[in-house]
Amino acid sequence: MTNDELAPAMPSDQELRSILGEAKTIAVVGLSSKPHRDSHEVAEYLQHKGYRIIPVNPNETEVLGEKAYPSLLDVPEKVDVVDVFRRAEYTPEIAEQAVKVGARLLWLQDGIVNEDAWRIAQDGRVDVVMGVCIRRTKNRLEREAS
Secondary structure, eight states, rough: OOOOHHGGSHHHHHHHHHHHHHEEEEEEOOEEEEEEEEHHHHHHHHTTTOOEEEEETTTEEEETTTTOOOSSSGGGOOOOOOESSSSSGGGGHHHHHHHTTOSSSEEETTTTTOHHHHHHEEEEEEEEEEEEEEEHHHHHHHHOOO
C-alpha cells in the first residue's frame, strides 16, 4: 500500500481541526530530552500551543517538565493523540497500545509509514496520519483558518 493509497483513509483537514481542537493531551512516543532532536522541538511547540505533553520513552525520566513513561500502557491518564517519533517497524506495537488506551488519533511523523500500524489503528477505530509533521500540519491548518 502506497502513501497515495493510504491518503483517502486519513482524516480530512476539517476532521484534523476538530480532533486537534478538542485534544488536550498528546503522548509523544520517542520524545528525547535532547533539545536539538526533532521530537523535542515538536513537543515543545505543541506545549506552547497549550497541549499537555506526555513523554513516552523508556530511556527518559522527565522531558519538558513532564514525567516520562516507558510505554503508552503506563500512562495513568487519558491520551487524546499519540504522536510517534519511532522507526516504522516499531509502530504496529504502538498502534496496538494507542487502541488500548483509547486515543482518538495516531500520528506517525515525517517519513514514518507502516501499513500494519495503519490497519491496527483503523480496526480499533483510531484515526491515523502517517508520514507528515504534526507541527507543520497544525501551522498550515491555523493559517488556512484565518
